[in-house]
Amino acid sequence: MAGNSINVQNNAKKSGIVKFFKGMKAEIKIITWPSKKETKKALIAVAVVTLIYVIWVGGFDYIFQNLFEAILKLK
Structure with a gap:
């Protein structure tokens, strides 16, 4: 059972x-899947925005790294 x-x-x-x-x-x-052209256009947009963001964050990282090194060397 x-x-x-x-x-x-x-x-x-x-x-x-x-x-x-x-x-x-x-x-x-x-x-409804996007066409090849639409996919390529979206991929390029994402790549450009990502590249801009990486450069922006990298720039701030470089600035703050040098700023803190300069401040710490003063002591």
Whole structure:
């Protein structure tokens, strides 16, 4: 009797997993994917913003590093 309920639970879990992946596959088909041109444009925008941010943070790091070195040498 207990073995029977375990089999039912296992089957329910398996059907739940199958339902999940079937639903996921259906949702992926609904997605409107960007064109190659749009993807390239977005990639360039992200790369430019990232580069600007890296230069900005690096510049502040350099300034503060030199500032603190100068302050600590005064002591």
